[in-house]
Amino acid sequence: MKRRWRRVLLTVAAVPVVAATVGAVGVHEMTTGELDHGTVFTQTSGQLTVKPGELFSIEVFAYREAGDNWTMATPVPDPAVVRATGDEYVDDFGIKDLPGFGGTGDLGTGGHYYFTFRAQSPGRTTVTVHVAYRDELGGTFSGGPEQTKRQFTIDVR
Secondary structure (H helix, E strand, C coil), X not given: CHHHHHHHHHHHHHHHHHHHHHHHHHHHHHHHCCCXXXXXXXXXXXXXXXXXXXXXEEEEEECHHHCCCEEECCCCCCCCCEEEEEEEEEECCCHHHCECXXXXXXXXXXXXXXXXXXXXXCEEEEEEEEEHHHHHHCCCCCCCCCCCEEEEEEEEC
């Protein structure tokens, strides 16, 4: 009889631990993305210096749920200098996103776009990212990014 109660108590104690572990893994997967971002540059514009063969990303904050969909603008960077390897949006997820903890559960805390590149040969090129529809409409909007276009000069040395 004692063994039976012990098993029941162990099972009851294990359920929250398993649930917490599964939840933590889920949040981790939501907030890290699938791509290797390499060296991450977070400034809003300027000059970046990388080495040939280096993997690097340009990170841009956005509220995608509010329409902040960043894309790479044309002209694209010179592929002899840097090669685009992918881009992705990664949600920020925090306690503030949950209703009852100060969040509405609607727009959340936003997230980040990562534009990832592999440096090729020494040289210089330009990468421009923008929120296309806001850029075309001519400006910023309340709740949106302070800039609708960001430009980076990439030096591969």
